[in-house]
Amino acid sequence: MKRYMDEQTVAALSRGAMYLGSGGGGDVKLTELMAKRAIRENGPVPLLSPFHVPDEAWVIPVAIMGSTTIFSEHLPSGSELKKVVETIENEKHIAASAVTGLEIGGMNALTPVIAAALTNLPLLDADGMGRAFPELQMTTYHGFGVKASPAVIANRPSKTHLLLSDENTDIEKQARILVTSLGGWAAIACYPMQGWQMREAGILQTYTLTIRLGEALSAAMDAHDVMEKMQQVFQKSIYGKPVKLLEGKIVDLQRNIIEGTLKGSLVVEGSGAYIGEYLSVFFHNEYLLVQKHNATLVTVPDLICVLDEETGYPLSVEELENHGKVWVIAIPSPFLLQTAKMLDVVGPMQFGIAERFIPMEERIKPNDNEG
Known part of the structure; x- marks a missing residue:
């Protein structure tokens, strides 16, 4: 039809x-x-x-x-x-x-x-x-x-x-x-x-998937609600199930315009169940890399999102603010992006990240950081 x-x-x-x-x-x-x-x-x-x-x-x-x-x-x-x-x-x-x-x-x-x-x-x-x-x-x-x-x-x-x-x-x-x-x-x-x-x-x-995601999120009230609905939509798709990496407060934000692009990083200090934990997120126009205590959790082409804790809306790199309360989540990319041909085009090395791509599902333990 x-x-x-x-x-x-x-x-x-x-x-x-x-x-x-x-x-x-x-x-x-x-x-x-x-x-x-x-x-x-x-x-x-x-x-x-x-x-x-x-x-x-x-x-x-x-x-x-x-x-x-x-x-x-x-x-x-x-x-x-x-x-x-x-x-x-x-x-x-x-x-x-x-x-x-x-x-x-x-x-x-x-x-x-x-x-x-x-x-x-x-x-x-x-x-x-x-x-x-x-x-x-x-x-x-x-x-x-x-x-x-x-x-x-x-x-x-x-x-x-x-x-x-x-x-x-x-x-x-x-x-x-x-x-x-x-x-x-x-x-x-x-x-x-x-x-x-x-x-x-x-x-x-x-397009069908993105419309379905938008319809599911239309009534979402906060980051908890958004995360639950995203997991329901994505786990039945060419993407994988989203994972919550941390919730907390942005305590350091470095952002510079270099050759017309926004490049920098943010550090999120965990709160609630994540007290004592810190995540670093690096970006160059898009979020590219997440590290925890210098150990890599997620790299491009897997998707990284920073959500406003209150609304669940995704924050662009331009919208980030120091002391903002956020969730950092990650979504496994479609398998086509993870093939050898595509990693030569959009893998970590193409963005100056000196390590090979490992799917986030292999880096993050099952049920780790869910919530």
């Missing part, structure tokens, strides 16, 4: 995507409002299963790239997303059968919904990250051999920029330079692929 995304579904997607941002991915509020408006004006968006796409049908991933702060100050119309899809179609002489996402964490879970509504195309139920990552090549699409080129960038519907290269990392470099010259943000379409490629290279059915 085909599912359609309406304004209520978009609200659930937005709520769930906050948690999959792992501290990054940008604020969902603006893209949520844009997606709701696009649906109100153009009708509900069909959510298409990857298993119902013909092998030869073309799918085009879309996203917003650049500074989320500048993006929120220079309001887009949404038609930039439509334009980059249409330009890819013209460049490759194809007709897209669907659009899909680059990342399901944060604001870019919503941008494909906007593009789908404005182009009257279905949204394919998949993405290339299963969370948020900072760079274009940090996708399963890249890891499994899909070319990012041709890529198209625009932050005005009247003007598009075509990027061509056989190297996906070169597309990332070109795109960063161009986005900066355009004022700090732009819509992008890249990694055009066919249905058979999407089924091999995508992380499938992440």
Whole structure:
């Protein structure tokens, strides 16, 4: 049965995507409002299963790239997303059968919904990250051999920029330079692929999962409630069961802007059942590493979240405050991200962490720190 995304579904997607941002991915509020408006004006968006796409049908991933702060100050119309899809179609002489996402964490879970509504195309139920990552090549699409080129960038519907290269990392470099010259943000379409490629290279059915997560969390009252509902949703998914690592107070926060990105760490001092315990969380746009007494508990690509104790809402690295009362939790990443191909793209070494990835389930004892 085909599912359609309406304004209520978009609200659930937005709520769930906050948690999959792992501290990054940008604020969902603006893209949520844009997606709701696009649906109100153009009708509900069909959510298409990857298993119902013909092998030869073309799918085009879309996203917003650049500074989320500048993006929120220079309001887009949404038609930039439509334009980059249409330009890819013209460049490759194809007709897209669907659009899909680059990342399901944060604001870019919503941008494909906007593009789908404005182009009257279905949204394919998949993405290339299963969370948020900072760079274009940090996708399963890249890891499994899909070319990012041709890529198209625009932050005005009247003007598009075509990027061509056989190297996906070169597309990332070109795109960063161009986005900066355009004022700090732009819509992008890249990694055009066919249905058979999407089924091999995508992380499938992440939209359905994220919507289900958002629906489950819609009535959650605090961190206890959020954690319980997250465990119920994730343990029946391609992710693993979330684990609570610590609850307590942020007692040290180091945060610096380095080459346009937020890099730093926080220390959480345990309270309640965790008195006497300390966790260090390191981040670079997203939370990447958790250590306890210098022993590693969790590393990227597994997801790390810092929740506000009172509301259960996930805190981005920008929102952290000294003395804030928080929970630190971790979620096992989809297995596809843990394969050797993908660890070469999004493993700890790619973020300057000098150790190999070990799944959090192997580092944390069963029933350890649950609650």
